[in-house]
Amino acid sequence: MIHTLEEITTNKALKQWLDRFFSRVDTRRTHRGLELYRNRAVTDFQDKIFGFTASVKGSKKYNVSAFFEGVNKAGLPHLDKALFICSCPDDVICCKHVVAAVIHWAVDFDTKKKDVQKLKSSKSSLVNQRFSKAPALKALEKLATKEEPVAFSKESTIDWVFHPPIAEVMDNIHKIVKKGV
Numbered sequence: 673m674i675h676t677l678e679e680i681t682t683n684k685a686l687k688q689w690l691d692r693f694f695s696r697v698d699t700r701r702t703h704r705g706l707e708l709y710r711n712r713a714v715t716d717f718q719d720k721i722f723g724f725t726a727s728v729k730g731s732k733k734y735n736v737s738a739f740f741e742g743v744n745k746a747g748l749p750h751l752d753k754a755l756f757i758c759s760c761p762d763d764v765i766c767c768k769h770v771v772a773a774v775i776h777w778a779v780d781f782d783t784k785k786k787d788v789q790k791l792k793s794s795k796s797s798l799v800n801q802r803f804s805k806a807p808a809l810k811a812l813e814k815l816a817t818k819e820e821p822v823a824f825s826k827e828s829t830i831d832w833v834f835h836p837p838i839a840e841v842m843d844n845i846h847k848i849v850k851k852g853v
């Protein structure tokens with residue numbers, strides 16, 4: 673299976689995950705699943721909060737659902753807690769349709785992860801270009817894109833009293849309107 677894993681992904685953690693997944697499927701079903709994937713038999717693939725759903729068309733069209741519970745450090749679902757269901761009559765835990773759908777999911781997962789990384793790097797270079805002459809704005813942007821959201825502690829008892837100086841604000845708006853800005 674190792675050479676086919678290379679074909680699916682270069683992500684080390686994902687490869688390990690797939691390796692463990694394939695170790696639970698017999699060789700014949702693994703190869704037939706891979707064949708289905710290569711023949712683009714997986715359609716209607718949808719990421720769900722609980723896992724994913726997909727249709728896999730072999731001799732007939734079958735529905736595959738995956739249920740994941742929790743993720744590891746690499747953001748991959750715990751395989752021991754994962755549940756795969758297929759509507760086909762094959763009476764095994766992982767049929768060829770599940771194999772094909774899981775490969776599709778893995779490629780999708782890998783692509784999305786790469787897209788996020790691309791977005792992150794392009795965004796930060798854009799920020800550097802735009803705000804190179806405005807350090808305060810740059811600092812704000814940094815704060816806004818920080819991983820951890822800023823949260824007030826639950827114990828906070830501060831009452832925020834905010835009285836906007838309405839008259840002053842209105843006055844300023846009038847000035848701006850008059851100037852025709």
Ligand SMILES: [Zn+2]
Nearest residue numbers: 758760767769
């Ligand atoms: Zn099946």
